[in-house]
Amino acid sequence: MDSYVLVVKEDCATCRLLVPVISQLSSLLDLKIVCQDDPAFPLGEEVVDDTELKESWTLNIETVPTIIRYENQSETGRIFGWDRGAWQALTGVSLETDFPDFRPGCGSKTTDPGMPEKLSVKFDNGKLHSRRVTTATEEDDMEACFDRGWSDGLPLVPPTELRVMRMLSGTNRDPREVIGAVPPDYGECTVEKVTVNAVMAGCKPEYLPVVISSVEAALQDEFCMHGLLATTYFSGPMILVNGPISRAIGMNSKGNALGQGNRANATIGRALQLVIRNVGGGKPGGVDRAVFGNPGKYSYCFAEDETNSCWESLAVEKGFNSDQSTVTLFAADGMQGIVDQKSREPDSLARSFAAGLRVASHPKMIQAADAFLVVSPEHERVFRDAGWSKQQLKDRLGELLMIPGTELIAGAGGIAEGIPDKFADSTMPKFREGGLNIVRAGGSAGLFSAIIAGWGASGKMGSVPVTREILVLSQV
């Protein structure tokens, strides 16, 4: 014997139009009428009061009216809105009406803004697994987050169940999915834990895939997150975002790209640091032994400006397509500017870049730290006008950064720092093979570029930049 469930709301014009049809069907069928907003609608019918929306949520109703047919408790058909032919086919009842055969329905109350996460918290028991921490009656929520040691020093968004549930709408991944173990405690990091920390960092749900991929990249063995955290060096993880998602979520790749003011840039990098702090237990003064750290350890995240660039992006260099979105993690120090307002020839500008890169970390330090050279659009134009590819620039920088051993050895220039005397007759490259990366970002006016030097333990013995594809909602 078939049974039917019909979900309606009084506030829906189509539902009101259907009152005679509902009356006819309820007299002929085993029909349960569920009303979202008025248990007295339709008048004279026996109606399930669903003002709590539990039935509608459980039935995954998106539109009213929705009629569902069951055979032996299994759903065998569902129609949204009014379609006379389809309703007749579903119910087997001839429905004579004096109104049009088609009428779209209205949105279910379960889809009202803010409602899905509320209902999910209320009715999806067991979806979230994190321990619940109940604050004291007179405790301020923001202060509670500080007092429990969760903060990087700035205020956090208190991670309520509702906010976590809303943030989870940014991914299709199971909250329980383990994405790795975070050093130094090697705490198990689930999608849910990343989500809780993304809430605290101030992310929007649409940033969550970037945050998850950043955490995944940071946890790759070759990135060496444990050593990067523990080092006395300046470095911390920097996130470079490439591809369509950087534009879709409004990341800043242009003016002030490395500065404040853009929510995505500010909160994605922060979320990664909070995961390391809270899931990994990595804190300054604890396993984080940095002498100085750098301001980027609050958040170090920007996008490459790929629009109208004459160069392929970093992601394309790494083998991805330009329509794929990626994160690249780099063990980065603070930023050092290069000002060159006079070079109009590419070789002259390359020489400026080389002179700046030469002193990264220390003028005598070679093949220890990688670097990112962030070229502004006005500087890039010099290479564009001359037809220089990115590889040509890299090759030229490689030539210019071959340094005579006599300048590098200990004692040279009256500086005790330096490499052993035995290298005096050699010529040594500043960077290891592949250690210099070039990206384009920054404001449209200003003949400046930026050097972001890396950890003094760059390369296979320490940290290698890791690029990982970001899977957006539809791909997961």
Added chain:
Amino acid sequence: MSTVLMDPTSELSSEHREPLPRPTSLEGLTVGLLDISKARGDVFIDRIEDLMVQRGISTRRYKKPTFTRIAPIELTQQIATECDVVIESLAD
């Protein structure tokens, strides 16, 4: 009203906030002795100070202006800057 928050950590430690670790010995530490300005609190503090001095422990004395209010922020900052531990007298 209390709020339910979701724990962002790996839940390796208790959800209850732990007090700061207590020193196992006072050797080499500076002990602050805070008189809250309640009658005869000084008798207790004086005796504690005697016993500590006999043991070669470095002490510093502090006094709240009045026991009816919490300590002024300047005083708590001064104690935190100058001392490793503090003993507060609640005698009456």
